[in-house]
Amino acid sequence: MTTTTTTIDGRDVHVDAEGFLTEYDEWDEALAVSLAAQIGVELTEAHWPVLRFLREDYAVRGETPTTRRVQAVGGIPVKEQFTLFPKKPGKKMSYIAGLPKPHGCV
Amino acid sequence: MTSPTTSPTPSPSSPDPAPAPIVPRFDDDETDRKLAIICSKGNLDMAYPGLIIGNAALGEGIETHLFFTFWGFDMIVKSRMGDLRFSPAGNAAMHLPVRDMHLPQTVAPAMTGLATRMLKKQIAELGVPEVPDFLDQITASGGHLWACKMSADMMRLTEADLREDVEGIITATEFIELTGGAQLLFI
Missing domain, CATH: 3.40.1260.10 (DsrEFH-like)
Structure with missing residues (x-):
């Protein structure tokens, strides 16, 4: 995987060819707000439990949870995920959480 | 895959030297x-x-x-x-979970219950509902x-x-x- 650097709101971060962050530790909650703005999502209180679950689950398992897992383990219903991150929740929430795209099929 | 927005096309009206950030293109409008x-x-x-x-x-x-x-x-x-079943009968591709042995078709019809339970277990292990x-x-x-x-x-x-x-x-x-x-x- 080729990585490069890009500047988001004045911060240099490592990203893959599509723009997903590749360094777990370069992310913080302030950056999440900037990442969300880049893709047209305005973060509210309801978004944070999803993002925090993604971060914690990735730290333990080493892979980004799917929408199914965010519901089954994280307790956030799929329907709510679609409301918070419209149309492509799996990709959008992982982008904002500074993680790779989920690779699970379900 | 390089986003066209990152190409260094000179713009006469805005000489801003900062390149556009690399951001995934979710193409919401094109779905x-x-x-x-x-x-x-x-x-x-x-x-x-x-x-x-x-x-x-x-x-x-x-x-x-x-x-x-x-x-x-x-x-x-x-x-x-909630009661769909999987039968190895008539499925010539069916092999046993260990090694690459094929399941003899003569015993296959009797195996539906076991095969169904095994498939459900394998699917559940993958986190698939x-x-x-x-x-x-x-x-x-x-x-x-x-x-x-x-x-x-x-x-x-x-x-x-x-x-x-x-x-x-x-x-x-x-x-x-x-x-x-x-x-x-x-x-």
Whole structure:
């Protein structure tokens, strides 16, 4: 995987060819707000439990949870995920959480 | 894959030296893609392909319609949807879970219960839901479920026998009409 650097709101971060962050530790909650703005999502209180679950689950398992897992383990219903991150929740929430795209099929 | 926005095209009006950040292009405005999936099989192993593809399509923002017909109808019949089975009988590709030994077809018919339990266990281990739960997820993701009228008539079933989230019992023609322009998958 080729990585490069890009500047988001004045911060240099490592990203893959599509723009997903590749360094777990370069992310913080302030950056999440900037990442969300880049893709047209305005973060509210309801978004944070999803993002925090993604971060914690990735730290333990080493892979980004799917929408199914965010519901089954994280307790956030799929329907709510679609409301918070419209149309492509799996990709959008992982982008904002500074993680790779989920690779699970379900 | 390089975003065109990052190409160093000089702009005479704005000499800003900072390049645009590299951001995934989710192309929300271009998701007019539509997918129609005809589910015609009621075996446990043949119920999953349509659900998995449909779920993946919904996760990509694609409008998705599933049409349940013939044995696939069992996937949305309340009294049957939790009891789909997998049989190795007549499946010449079936091999044993260990090594690459094929299962003798003479014993295959007696193995349906065991094979069903094993397949369900393997699917659960992957975090993939059972069929009714999977359909819950598909409708929560905005997917549309449709029942085939001819199948309902043949089986003498009505809307009362089906999942509540089935949007209607419709004819093949109606399904073709409402999925105009869609990509179509027959399973």
